[in-house]
Amino acid sequence: MTNIAAILLLIVSLLLPVSGYADDKHKPEEKKPIEASQGKTIYDSWCAQCHGYKGDADAYTKDVTLPLPRDFAFGVYKFRSSAPGEPPTDADLTRIIRKGNPGTSMPPWERFSDDEVKAIVQHVKTFAPDVFSSEAKSIKLDNPPKSTPESIAKGKELFNMAKCVECHGKEGRGDGEKGWQADFKTDWGYRVAPANYTQGWELRNGSDLVDIYRTISAGLAGTPMTSYLDSLKDDERWSLAHFIKSLQLTRKLGVALKVKKVESLPVGTDDAKWKDVEYLDLPIGGQLMFEPRNFTSVITNARVRGVYTPKEIAIMLEWTDKQPSKGADNIPQDSARIQFPVKLVDGAERPYFYMGSRKAPANLWQWKASDDNKVVELIAKGFDLVESKEKTDISAVGTYTDGLYRVVFKRALNTGQEGSPAFMVGKFIPFSVTLFDGNNAEDGNKSAISAWYFLMMEPPTPIKVYVMPPIAAILVFALGLVMANNTKKTRDQRKKKK
Amino acid sequence: MLKIYPVLAAVGLLISIVSVIRKSSFFNFLGILILLFGLLKSAGLFIPPFPGQVITMYMAMSIFSFLIYFSIQEETFQAFLEPMRAVLGDEDKKILRVLIVFIALPLLTGFITYTKVVPVYEPPVSARIVHPEPPSQMEFRGKTINVIGLENPLRKDTANFAKNVEDGKKIYYQNCFYCHGDDLDGKGHLAQAYNPLPLPFRGGDTIAQLPESFVFWRVSKGWRGLPAGSGPWNSSMPSFEDFLTEEEVWKVSMFIYEATGNKPRT
Numbered sequence: 001m002t003n004i005a006a007i008l009l010l011i012v013s014l015l016l017p018v019s020g021y022a023d024d025k026h027k028p029e030e031k032k033p034i035e036a037s038q039g040k041t042i043y044d045s046w047c048a049q050c051h052g053y054k055g056d057a058d059a060y061t062k063d064v065t066l067p068l069p070r071d072f073a074f075g076v077y078k079f080r081s082s083a084p085g086e087p088p089t090d091a092d093l094t095r096i097i098r099k100g101n102p103g104t105s106m107p108p109w110e111r112f113s114d115d116e117v118k119a120i121v122q123h124v125k126t127f128a129p130d131v132f133s134s135e136a137k138s139i140k141l142d143n144p145p146k147s148t149p150e151s152i153a154k155g156k157e158l159f160n161m162a163k164c165v166e167c168h169g170k171e172g173r174g175d176g177e178k179g180w181q182a183d184f185k186t187d188w189g190y191r192v193a194p195a196n197y198t199q200g201w202e203l204r205n206g207s208d209l210v211d212i213y214r215t216i217s218a219g220l221a222g223t224p225m226t227s228y229l230d231s232l233k234d235d236e237r238w239s240l241a242h243f244i245k246s247l248q249l250t251r252k253l254g255v256a257l258k259v260k261k262v263e264s265l266p267v268g269t270d271d272a273k274w275k276d277v278e279y280l281d282l283p284i285g286g287q288l289m290f291e292p293r294n295f296t297s298v299i300t301n302a303r304v305r306g307v308y309t310p311k312e313i314a315i316m317l318e319w320t321d322k323q324p325s326k327g328a329d330n331i332p333q334d335s336a337r338i339q340f341p342v343k344l345v346d347g348a349e350r351p352y353f354y355m356g357s358r359k360a361p362a363n364l365w366q367w368k369a370s371d372d373n374k375v376v377e378l379i380a381k382g383f384d385l386v387e388s389k390e391k392t393d394i395s396a397v398g399t400y401t402d403g404l405y406r407v408v409f410k411r412a413l414n415t416g417q418e419g420s421p422a423f424m425v426g427k428f429i430p431f432s433v434t435l436f437d438g439n440n441a442e443d444g445n446k447s448a449i450s451a452w453y454f455l456m457m458e459p460p461t462p463i464k465v466y467v468m469p470p471i472a473a474i475l476v477f478a479l480g481l482v483m484a485n486n487t488k489k490t491r492d493q494r495k496k497k498k
Numbered sequence: 499m500l501k502i503y504p505v506l507a508a509v510g511l512l513i514s515i516v517s518v519i520r521k522s523s524f525f526n527f528l529g530i531l532i533l534l535f536g537l538l539k540s541a542g543l544f545i546p547p548f549p550g551q552v553i554t555m556y557m558a559m560s561i562f563s564f565l566i567y568f569s570i571q572e573e574t575f576q577a578f579l580e581p582m583r584a585v586l587g588d589e590d591k592k593i594l595r596v597l598i599v600f601i602a603l604p605l606l607t608g609f610i611t612y613t614k615v616v617p618v619y620e621p622p623v624s625a626r627i628v629h630p631e632p633p634s635q636m637e638f639r640g641k642t643i644n645v646i647g648l649e650n651p652l653r654k655d656t657a658n659f660a661k662n663v664e665d666g667k668k669i670y671y672q673n674c675f676y677c678h679g680d681d682l683d684g685k686g687h688l689a690q691a692y693n694p695l696p697l698p699f700r701g702g703d704t705i706a707q708l709p710e711s712f713v714f715w716r717v718s719k720g721w722r723g724l725p726a727g728s729g730p731w732n733s734s735m736p737s738f739e740d741f742l743t744e745e746e747v748w749k750v751s752m753f754i755y756e757a758t759g760n761k762p763r764t
Contacts, residue, residue, distance in 0.1 A: 045757075046680070046681070049667060049668070049671040049680075050671070050680075060667070060668045060671040060672055061671050061672065061675075063672075064671075064672055064676075103687075104687065105675075105676075105680070105687050107679065107680040107681060107685070107687065109681065111681060111683075255621050256621045283690045283691045284691055285676075285688035285689075285690070285691025285692065286676070286688055286691075288676060288677070288688070288734065288736060289720070289721070289734060289736040289737075290736075290740075291740070291741075295676060297688070347622070348622060348623075348624030348729065349726065349731065350731050351731060352721070352730070352731050353731060353732055353734070354734075357731075360731070426619070428619075428621045428622055449691065450691060451691065451692055451693035451732065451734075452693070452731075452732060454621045454622075456619055456621070458619070459617070461616075461617075462615075462617065464615050465612070465615050465616050465617075468611050468612075468615045469608040469609070469611040469612040469615070470608060471611075472607045472608055472610075472611040473604040473605060473607055473608035473611075474604070475607075476603050476604045476607040477600060477603075477604040480586075480599040480600055480603060480604070481600075483586050483599075484586045484587065484595060484599060487583050487586040487587030488586070488587040490587070491583070491587040491588070
């Protein structure tokens, strides 16, 4: 009896802190009907830090964002569905507030109610009253024609004929040489680069077909991206949109890269062997832990592939860069690093994911854009203590074609050198990637980085996988046969007896 | 997926009941096993699911004990074995025999063997304590601070409350929003590059559960201050003592509470 009482007491006491938690719980504020004046209150709380209390973008984030937040008082609006020269419609402003501008610091605001967004839109318009004195009309955006191989081919033709290629580059990666000119700027005075169509997650105005059609038709006011409403016919603009949409990559995200065994390593970056191996996409972002911090990084993705032989491993990195730099005119060189722990240990512990630490150093393979493809092997004991090794067994080849960097690193699985980890087949080996865009002044710790991922050299499938299951099945079959025979015999005998 | 297990349990129960009425101990045995398996799996709907090993062990024990139960008396045991014998030897059960004994069972065994011998490669996962216990003392740029009982000195300055929060807002949008988000929802525009993902501050289950001394320690020391159980080697949370003064850390702490409508735990 006392035992049961004790158990009950224990259960009740366990419940106590739990109900205490519930009392602490944050109570959501009640929603009241929205008045227009509330637009200002919300704007001041949630937009002014970037767009400025006076709507002039003179705000807290002006040195740490690029593109800069919009100066609403200036009166030019990039993201419209209206004809060039006209203000954006309320629906345009609402759309940008709801969906944000991907690839920039303008976030999607999903938390506000429709009435609240309406009030914000009214408030934003008060910063440029003259611009909004006339009502704007949206151009026709519905009824998109179906995308077909023919419409995509036609779009590709138009892409060259209408000279989109001069800015957006042959493969649409935003690497056209026109964009490299020093005066390639917006009306607000900061540098801008043509869009990279292949990375749909970066398209400011949205990556859906209708978004692309809207961009081509209305243009992005204030930027070199002009409207093609008058110069191209409706179906031509849709074909262009079909073509651009067809270039978008699908990212394959995950935690581990499978490295396949091959007879011999691929030769260079163009080798067809690379097409047969799985890849992994790593999201890339600015390094923000150590000075100089990289608030306005531009590289957003690295694609990694790997293959190995019994002796060597080859890893290919692939990323886009709109303008290459080999280090002329005091502009830093574009560069890539792969990082591994110096010591591969079992368990979760590893070196700090950016440049290791004094206790757990990192081993880095560094390639810089140059004519001789020189590779340096680094040992990093923290962001502030990096040494290059005198001798290295690593080699690399890098190419830059149509806005795409591809670099292949090669190394022996086991170099026998101190500081270079020996790679074992079947083990999960942590790695991370650091990239530098020289034209974005990236150098040293001002870099674009990934988190830790794993690569795993897949062992060949053991023979027993093919052999054991059939043997087991046959054995059970045979056993069944014997048992059935025996049972039948005894049953027959019993029947006869009866 | 979990929702089919109660159905499975019900089917098991039905089989048991029918077989008790029809006095077929073999199907009774099958029904009870199905019922048990369904129940054990259904538990996952209400409490954290039992690990697979526990269920396997429990099922093995059940099979064993029910077999003992049914085999205590020779007569009942013979009755128990009868359906199996019928399938194996009866002339009129030929089709059933081919289907079960010569097709289904060999295939099933082959499949089970395959799942046992095929090598599976799973990357190591590490459990992570999100809000570890802070130390009782910490160094801030060489100055020793007692974390236990530490309070935000600026909260006493009620006259300058609004100004301090506004200063905190500026600090937040120059240092933190890239990761923790413009809306303090953990969805900053650079957040997805990092793993673990930056934490949100909105909602009652984030900073509302933490005393402000914790926030001060966590912001000041960042990844460097984390114990091994929290995986400091993966954390992108900077040590903000490198960039901010003590007062600035308190200001930004006030802002993240104010902006989310949360209060520090006391």
